Structure formats: structure tokens, C-alpha cells
Amino acid sequence: MKITVAGVGYVGLSLAVLLAQNHEVTAITTTEEKAEKLNRWISPIRDEEIERFFAEVRAGERELHLHTTTDKAAAYRSAELVVIAAPTNYDDKEHYFDTSAVEDAIEQTLAVNPDVLIVIKSTVPVGYTDSVREKYGIDHVLFSPEFLRESKALYDNLHPSRIVVGAYDHQMEDARMFADLLLEGARAEETRAGQEPQEIRTLIAHPTEAEAIKLFANTYLAVRVSYFNELDTYAQMKGLNTAQIIEGVCLDPRIGGHYNNPSFGYGGYCLPKDTKQLLANYRDVPQMMIEAVVKSNSVRKDFIAEQILNKNPETVGIYRLTMKSNSDNFRASAIQGVMKRILDKGVKVIIYEPTLEAETVFMDCVVENDWKRFSEQCDVILANRFDERLESVKDKVYTRDLYGRD
Template sequence: MKIAVAGTGYVGLSVSLLLSQHNEVHALDIIPEKVEKLNRGVSPIVDREITEFLDGNRNGSHPLDFHATLDPREAYADADYAVVATPTNYDPKKNYFDTSSVEAAIDAIRAVNKTAWVVIKSTIPVGYTAQLRAQRGDERILFSPEFLREGRALYDNLHPSRIVVGAPMDDAEAVEAAQGFVQLLAHGADPAELVRKNRDGSLGIPELVCGLTEAEAIKLFANTYLALRVAYFNELDTYAESRGLDAQQIIRGVCLDPRIGSHYNNPSFGYGGYCLPKDSKQLLANYADVPQNLISAIVESNRTRKDFIAQEIEERVAGLDHPVVGIYRLTMKSGSDNFRQSSIQGVMKRIKGKGIDVVVYEPTLDKPDFFGSPVTHDLAAFKQQADVIVANRWNADLNDVAPKVFTRDLFKRD
């Protein structure tokens, strides 16, 4: 089967490599350097499994039918499915996702291929696909939410928590195409997943073909739940800090309840990354005219947390002459090279707003400054220069300056 993929970022590239084990896959991007790198077998992003797959393809140990291209005809003509994995950034002026890249990709697909099933993998507002189908009179558009984590993008597709594809449930042909896409994704997964035992006793990868708009809602409600969980443990930590209590002890005790569980409970400076901030804001926008308290509280809680963290840092440098705050990494997670919407940037902005000098240690950033603050790759000089070192996530690099470090990474993980 020929499958086209628009976009070779975290989502597009991992889906492309997964599917190219058993299908002919053509992945299109609009950035020539990305396409050129991919055709040399080099990953444009940091991701262990993506690198292993590309290495295996290059040296012949794990051959893939994978081609990267800039040419829409080569990618899209004759494709049976065309997956769209382009960005949907949150537009703060419109209070909505900017879906223009999804529409541009679909225009390019339809210019050369009227029959391919378009599967949108980008995260979109609830109701978007049905509206787009109606506007365009195009009945061959489906939506499949993507649940991968950055840095584990291909791993999460090889070991999927679940596969969900949305289609209009009253359209038998579309439902069949959705089921076909579920099978394609499942076939690419690690074979061990097909016989795994799930917590509810079922076997294999949970699969769900559901309504289009319901599938869109599943994505935004799942991410907003994750944001809620992060915000909850962060507010617990804010309380403990403010009252002089040991947050780690409280979290351990709370999470011993098996209904709560001890996963995803490590405090941070706020939830961040490309998805949780924008997806929770989009869900809030979708609630227009629908009563709610919780969703706006989640969005608000993340701002309050960053205000609190910034205030804690300011208190640590109060009284010093010309204090310098060191930002240790701009990334959101340890082991990542991505700092889109990382919470430490919000903290940095607040500290700088108070007139405090900031220096940034970020080895993956090849620029002399970041929003006007100097960037260094020299860790020793950075440690010397900073009066307080602010780290969203702990790293052994910081062991020798531990008393200077401000972090809320209580469990030194994720």
C-alpha cells in the first residue's frame, strides 16, 4: 500500500517510519534541510528509536520502504492514505489553534489525489474535521489522535497505549477506511504488543473506531487531564513550600492509594512542552457557552505556579548586589532537545521582568543570546557566574553546586 505523510516532525516522522516497515511511505516536508537529512538517513530530531530505524535502513539490517521528498506529486499521487501531521500552534489573538498548515497540506494532497483517505493526525479543535468535510464537500477525511511523547515518539508508536480513529459512524465506507487505518498502525507495532495483557485483563492493543468529533475530544480531554494532574501535584508542592512541609513525604503518602498511583506526580515549574499548554487552552475555547470551572482553573493554575516559582527565586537573590540567576537548560524534560513552550521560559520571563540578570546554559542552542540573555555552553563558567541556578529538572552535572540549585524536581525523574 502507498501511504503519504505531510510533515516530518515528531508525529509525521514516527508514523512514517512505523508504517514503512510494511508499506511504501513517502513523507513530505516543506523544509529542504529536513528532507535532505532524512534521505541521508539522519534524524532531524533527538529520538532513540527513530535514529535506530534510520541507521538500520541505511546499513540494511532493518530495511524500510521510506522516502522523504519535497515534491507533492511524488508523495501524494496514487497514495491510498495521506496522513497530515503538520503544526497547529495556538493563536493567542484568535484564542484558537491555527490550522492553516493542515488546510495547506490537504489542498496539496487534493491537487493530485482526489481519492486518498486523508487522516489528520495533527491535534485540532473539537468539531474541526466535520466542519472541514462540510465546507469542502470532501467525505474522505478522517481524524486519528496521536498520543506520543516527545523524545519517545517512535517508541510510543511501536508500543501504543491505544489506537483511536474517528469517522462519521453513519458512513460505512469511512468506518471501513478508519478500521483499515487502525490495522495499519497495529501491524507496525512491536508484535509483542499484540498479545500483551492490559490492566483490565484484555489482550493486545486497545483499538477504538469512534465518531469524528468524539475522537477530537478524546485527544483534548486526555491532554487536559494530564495537565490537571501536573497542576495538581504542583499546587500540592506550592502549599507544602508555603507552609514549610515536606512535599515529597506528602506526595508519597497520597500516591500510595492505588486509585491515585505513584506515576506522573513529580512537581515541576509548570506543565509545558508543545502540547499540554496549547491543548488545554484549545479545550477551554471549545467550552464557549458550556458551563465549566475546572478547565479554566487548570489553565490559570499553570500561570499561578510560574508566578510562585519566580517569587521563590526572587526571594533567594534578594539583598544581593547585581544578582545573576542561571537557567540550567531551556528544555522541558531531561533527555530532550526541544524547548517549545517549556515552563522555565515563563519563569525566566518573570524574573527578568523584575530586572534580575539571567544567564542561560543550553548546549543545544547555537545562538549567543536567548531573548536578550546571554547563552553559554561553558558549564564551569556558568556555575561560577550564577548566584542561584534554576533547574526544572535535576542533572548529575549539578552535584557539585547543589546548594546553589533551585529545583522542584523532588523525585529526580521525568
């Protein structure tokens, strides 16, 4: 099958690679530089599985039918299936997702290939697919929520926790076909690695319900993060041992000992924006929790900043701008919110972030990537996630990372 994937970020690239095991995939990017890199099998993002797959292609040990281009018209024209993985940022003025990049891809597709099946993989507001059907007078559009984690993007598509496709009854054949394409990609790697096939639950739901599934799933995760963070705030204020409380609470199997590591707040590209979009969808619907989970993240960062400021530091060091230790991007990372609060009080902040060039200025703060100079200058070092590197300056470190994960 000839498949075109619009967007080569975490979602688009991992899907393109997954599908390119068995099909001819053209990926569309907006920059020549990225296309050129990908066509030399160099990943523009840090992702262990994508990097492994590309290394195997370069070594002639694996075949992937993937080509990346900036020629959108040609890519859409030749496609038998178009998968859209463009960004949907939350617009703080409109209080809604900016879906213009998804619409761009739909319009460009319809202009050259009006009948091709379109699957939206971007996260969209509840009710969006219906609005697209109406706006463009089309029926051949599905929505399939994506559940991958950044830096484990291809891994999560090779080992999906579930596959959800949003479709109407008369679109069942297309929905099954798309679910089968994803399953086929996961099975291809299992077979290659000699693994037993895992059971992968597939759910075909109404498109609006599928959109809600994505936003409610991410909001649940945000609630859980906020819950353990507020537990930690309480314990810190009352001088209690957070780890003991969490351990005891999580011994209840209904709660479970996973995804319970305190942090400076939930962050990354999706949780902050998806919770806000769900809250926007709740307009006129009674609720307390959805609004609370959005506010809770801000209250947590206020608390963390206050803890730091109470130490009266002259210089605060930021150890990594990223959310997780194995991540290479810092979109909406919680530490930036804490930084902003500290900077607002006029305290000097410097950053250690090896993915940025030394001496770069980020949020008006200098990046100091010389470890010795960085650690000597700081009175306090903030780390959302602890790292071996911090062991030698442990006395200066402020972190709420209890378990070294999540």
C-alpha cells in the same frame, strides 16, 4: 500501500517510520535540508528509537521503505492514503488553533488526488473534521488522535497505549484499515524483537468524540501536573515536606504513584496549547476546572519566580531550556515562563543549553555553555529537572524535581 505523510516533526516522522516497515512511504517536509538529511537516514529530531532504526538501516540490518521529499504535488498525487501531521499552534489573538497548515495539506491533496483517503493526525479543535467535510464537500477524511510523547515518539507508536480512530458508521472499513496499519507496524517490531504481542485496545469513535478524547486526555494530564504542583506550592509556603505528602496521597491506588513529580509548570508543545483549545471549545458551556488549569500554570510560574527573587540573586542561571532531561527541544517549556518573570524584575539571567551555540542570545539572555564559567557566575541555578551535572553545585540549585522523572 503507497502512503504519503505530510509533516516530519515528532508525529509525522514517527508514523512514517512505523508505516515504512511494511509500506512504501513518502514523507513531505518543507525544507530541502531536512529531506536530504532524512534520505541519508539521519534523524532531525532526538528520538532514541528513530535513531536506532536509522542506524540499523545505515548498517544494512533493517529495511525501511521511506523517502522524504519537498515535492508535495508528486507525493500527494501518487498516494493511496494521506496522513496529515502538520502543526496546529494556538493563536493567542483568535483564541483558537491555527489549522491552516492542515488545510494547506488537504487542499494540495484534493487538487491532485481528489478521492484519496485522508487521515488527520494533527491535534485539532473539537468539531474540526466535520467542518472540513463541509468546507471541502468531502467524505473521505478521518481523524485519529496521536498520543505519543516527545523523544519517545517512535517507541510510543511501537508500543501504543491505545489506538483511536474517529469515523462515521459508513467509514468503518477505512477506520479499521487505518487502525490495522498502525497495529501492523507495532506488531512488526514485536515480531522482529521476539517479544510477546501486547494487547492494544482500539477504539473507533465518532470524529468529534475522537477530537474531544485528545483534548480531554491532555487536559487531564495538565490537571494532574497542576494538582501536584499546587500541592508543592502549599507545602513550600507552609514549610512542609512535599515528598512525604505526595507519597502518602499516592498510596491510594485510585490516585497511584505515577506522573506526580512537581515541576515549574506543565509545558512542551501540546499541554499548554491543547488546554487552551479545550477552554475555547467550552465557550457557552459551564465550567470551572478547564479555565482553572490554564490559570494554574501561570500562577505556579509566578510562585516559582517569586521564590527565586526572594533570594535576591544578582545573576540567575538557567540549566537547560528543555522540559525533560532527555529532550532536545524547548517549545513552550515552563522554565521560559519563569525566566520571563525574573527578567521583568531586571535580574540578569544566563543560560546553559548545549543544544544552542555558545554566545547565542535567547530571550535577551546570553548562552554560556562553558560549565565552569556558567556555574561560577550564577548565584542561583534554576533546573526544572535535576541532572548529575548539578551535583557539584547543589547548594546553588533551585529545583522542584523530587523523583528525577516525568
